[in-house]
Amino acid sequence: MNYARGIRDGFQYLLKTYPEVFAIGQGLWSPWYVGASMTDLDKEFGTDRVIDTPVSELATTGAAVGASLCGYRPIVIHPRMDFMILAADQIVNQAAKWSHMMGGRASPAVTVRAIINRGGEQGAQHSQALHSWYAHIPGLRVVTPATASDARDLLIASVLCDAPVLYIDNRWLYECESPDSPVVELKLEEEGPRVLRDGSDVTLVGSGYATWLCLQAAEVLAADGIDAEVVDLRVLNPFEPGAVIRSVRHTGRLVAVDDGWQTCGMAGEIIAAVAEAVEPACLKSRPARITLPDAPAPTSKTLEAAYYPTVEDVVNAALAQLGRAPAPKLAKAS
Amino acid sequence: MANPGIWRNEPAAPRAEPETGRPARAPGNAARGAVAMDPPAGNTLGIHDLLARLDSLAEENYFDGPTADATGPARLGALADPRCYRDPLNIAGWGANGLRAMLGGMIAIRETEIALGRLVESGDVVCPVHLAVGQEAIPVGVSHNLDASDRVFGGHRSHGHYLAQGGDLDQLFAEVLGKDAGCSRGMGGSMHLFAPETGFWGSVPIVGATIPVAVGAALAAKMDGKGAVAVAYFGDGAAEEGVLHEALNMASTMKLPVLFVCENNLYASHMDIAQRQPHDSTARFAHAHAVPAMVVDGNDALAVARAAGRLIGESRAGRGPGYLEAVSYRWYGHVGPDENIDVGLRRSAEELAAWKQRDPVMRLGAAMTARGDLTDADIDSMRADAAARAAQAAERALAAPYPEARALFDYVFARRAG
Ligand SMILES: Cc1ncc(C[n+]2csc(CCOP(=O)(O)OP(=O)(O)O)c2C)c(N)n1
Ligand SMILES: [Mg+2]
Numbered sequence: 133m134n135y136a137r138g139i140r141d142g143f144q145y146l147l148k149t150y151p152e153v154f155a156i157g158q159g160l161w162s163p164w165y166v167g168a169s170m171t172d173l174d175k176e177f178g179t180d181r182v183i184d185t186p187v188s189e190l191a192t193t194g195a196a197v198g199a200s201l202c203g204y205r206p207i208v209i210h211p212r213m214d215f216m217i218l219a220a221d222q223i224v225n226q227a228a229k230w231s232h233m234m235g236g237r238a239s240p241a242v243t244v245r246a247i248i249n250r251g252g253e254q255g256a257q258h259s260q261a262l263h264s265w266y267a268h269i270p271g272l273r274v275v276t277p278a279t280a281s282d283a284r285d286l287l288i289a290s291v292l293c294d295a296p297v298l299y300i301d302n303r304w305l306y307e308c309e310s311p312d313s314p315v316v317e318l319k320l321e322e323e324g325p326r327v328l329r330d331g332s333d334v335t336l337v338g339s340g341y342a343t344w345l346c347l348q349a350a351e352v353l354a355a356d357g358i359d360a361e362v363v364d365l366r367v368l369n370p371f372e373p374g375a376v377i378r379s380v381r382h383t384g385r386l387v388a389v390d391d392g393w394q395t396c397g398m399a400g401e402i403i404a405a406v407a408e409a410v411e412p413a414c415l416k417s418r419p420a421r422i423t424l425p426d427a428p429a430p431t432s433k434t435l436e437a438a439y440y441p442t443v444e445d446v447v448n449a450a451l452a453q454l455g456r457a458p459a460p461k462l463a464k465a466s
Numbered sequence: 467m468a469n470p471g472i473w474r475n476e477p478a479a480p481r482a483e484p485e486t487g488r489p490a491r492a493p494g495n496a497a498r499g500a501v502a503m504d505p506p507a508g509n510t511l512g513i514h515d516l517l518a519r520l521d522s523l524a525e526e527n528y529f530d531g532p533t534a535d536a537t538g539p540a541r542l543g544a545l546a547d548p549r550c551y552r553d554p555l556n557i558a559g560w561g562a563n564g565l566r567a568m569l570g571g572m573i574a575i576r577e578t579e580i581a582l583g584r585l586v587e588s589g590d591v592v593c594p595v596h597l598a599v600g601q602e603a604i605p606v607g608v609s610h611n612l613d614a615s616d617r618v619f620g621g622h623r624s625h626g627h628y629l630a631q632g633g634d635l636d637q638l639f640a641e642v643l644g645k646d647a648g649c650s651r652g653m654g655g656s657m658h659l660f661a662p663e664t665g666f667w668g669s670v671p672i673v674g675a676t677i678p679v680a681v682g683a684a685l686a687a688k689m690d691g692k693g694a695v696a697v698a699y700f701g702d703g704a705a706e707e708g709v710l711h712e713a714l715n716m717a718s719t720m721k722l723p724v725l726f727v728c729e730n731n732l733y734a735s736h737m738d739i740a741q742r743q744p745h746d747s748t749a750r751f752a753h754a755h756a757v758p759a760m761v762v763d764g765n766d767a768l769a770v771a772r773a774a775g776r777l778i779g780e781s782r783a784g785r786g787p788g789y790l791e792a793v794s795y796r797w798y799g800h801v802g803p804d805e806n807i808d809v810g811l812r813r814s815a816e817e818l819a820a821w822k823q824r825d826p827v828m829r830l831g832a833a834m835t836a837r838g839d840l841t842d843a844d845i846d847s848m849r850a851d852a853a854a855r856a857a858q859a860a861e862r863a864l865a866a867p868y869p870e871a872r873a874l875f876d877y878v879f880a881r882r883a884g
Contacts, residue, residue, distance in 0.1 A: 159735070159736070161736070162735065162736040162737075162809070163736075164735075164736065165735075166781070173816075184737065184741070185742075186703075186734075186737075186742040186743065187612055187673050187703040187704065187706040187707055187734050188501070188676075188706045188707060188708070189707075190707075190708055191708065198644075214672070215672065215673075218707070220673075243868075251653055252592055252593070252594070253592040253644060254591035254593060254594055254655075255593065255654055255655050255657060255658060255671075256654075256658075257670060257671055257672050258657075258658075258671060384834055404824075425874060425875070426525075426690070426878070427874050427878045428878065430653055430869075430873070430874055431593050431644050431652070431653065431655035431658075432644030432653065432655075432868050432869050433644055433650045433868065433870070434644075434868040434869070435593065435644075435652075435653075435868070435869060435871070435874050436871060438871055438874060439874065452526035
């Protein structure tokens, strides 16, 4: 099962099992917008439940919030996270706050699915990964699956959760395979970071695509006799750093990886959590972070190649933690 | 009640003669003269003021009264039917030199788009490229009324808007290829064009984003008091974003010199307008905000030029914004040189073939050859020249250097240019 298939299976399970679930967003009847992640769901479940929309992000999202207050479980799809910014009021001011503002009596059980769709020289308004930005918002659960089974099961958990959830997937992961597994209905409230690979030399922490970078880097490091532990955050808000803290206590070294920008980003949050909780004597070196540079995405081929963090960057950061020289040039990550 | 905000200069009947000047309704008594042209006191525009102002614009146009009601205007009718408006343009009253410039402008845009499409096919261009072949008459007609002191803004499909303002061809190709010599120094690609020296103040691919920016440029123009106007180009899809309505309301209330140009090509990516809106004409939104609107055949450069000229003239004279809906069709698909057959409800090989018969280039060219302004050979050589210029620009851009690595950080925070 690959990641895109995992997402599609999640939708299929939800639409089949729960009549109150529907999907709405731009491009749902198109072969292009959402990659292979929703292929033919409109044909399978009808265009009344898989709804393509006008170019109206704000109204579409607001409509989903409204329907969620009235008993439905909508999933709003934003095929590109950059365009979702037009809907920010409904996500940040409305969905995230109604429960709190109404004394817990309102539950906007809406799932907003944002797709990170970057690369391909698309430039500054077609490339953004804004998970850290949204993770800043109390009341909005933020979920970033890194594996195919999580892509499916965390989508299901998001939709079944009574709180608004921002579910973020990344098209660079769509082809990634993970072993087949049966569908499980998880309780999102109980989900959090998870160790995907055990190791004792250095802790690599990521979420979404950054987790994939960490896993690849761990493979490379293993060939060099270095045991990296990989922690996948999975849920960015509410942020539960327990697994990260336990891991760093064990390895004494931390590389936080994020495919968003550095300033006020998730990588900084990870390091802060470790700095607060891990006894200084446990740390064998200063934690490091690998992120996007604090610049909007370029379009130019050469600049784009320099812009995105690679497996090599993570490997070298891990080597530096161990006081080792950078690895000879590795092939660039996809 | 007649709809006071909607003007069409094309009769809605199929095979109609464009630009007949046949009024469907006799101009009202208040139609012409000083009363009509006097801006109303304060910011309020009464319905009679509006009618008067519109009648004063009428001349060759007719008022689309009978079909209009509180919900808005009629459907586009023949304007959206590719079997209509195929004849050579009526060029009576237009001089050969001006027409040759407009024809040349359209040919240049088309050959450029075709050359860019080839670069996509060859894999040299990777960034998304939205081609506007078939829609060339709109920017050429609009820019006919503009100069470098005006402020034009576009969107994702804006090569033509840039070129019609006189944007540099070499810089366009370099930009699309992400080269340092590009109009945005290779930092933006096809969807981020910038040539303020020509009056082209920027295009970006967030749908609808430059509509309020153009309103702001119009506010600045009004404050400057030098008679400049702003132009916002956007598509029928962008009319579905709330920001259009906020912008129309503001521009109308503040009487800002901005022309809203909706290039209605009946599609937003894969979706037919019939799947997205209850009416296929977007001019109803202008009506709702008391902005004078004209709906024209967007494949008739002269109809576009006339309508834009009239609305821009009003804006320059301090009488506020205008809305031009130009109906057209893109020959290529949403992005890249693929034809996108069989997307949406309607778009099919037959529909595409039919629209190619409403070719804005051919219709002007045929009228000019019929009158003896040009020969077919002249048109062929105009085309060959434009293709050669595009090929040259492509070659130069391919050979040009990429930006240096530091460019990633050089422009993040704005510094005063120079
Ligand atoms: C805010 C936003 N939403 C969605 C998109 C994706 N998108 C790009 S172009 C387009 C269609 C726009 O249609 P229209 O405005 O009619 O312009 P056309 O492509 O027909 O020229 C869409 C939906 C976007 N770029 N920005
Ligand atoms: Mg369109």
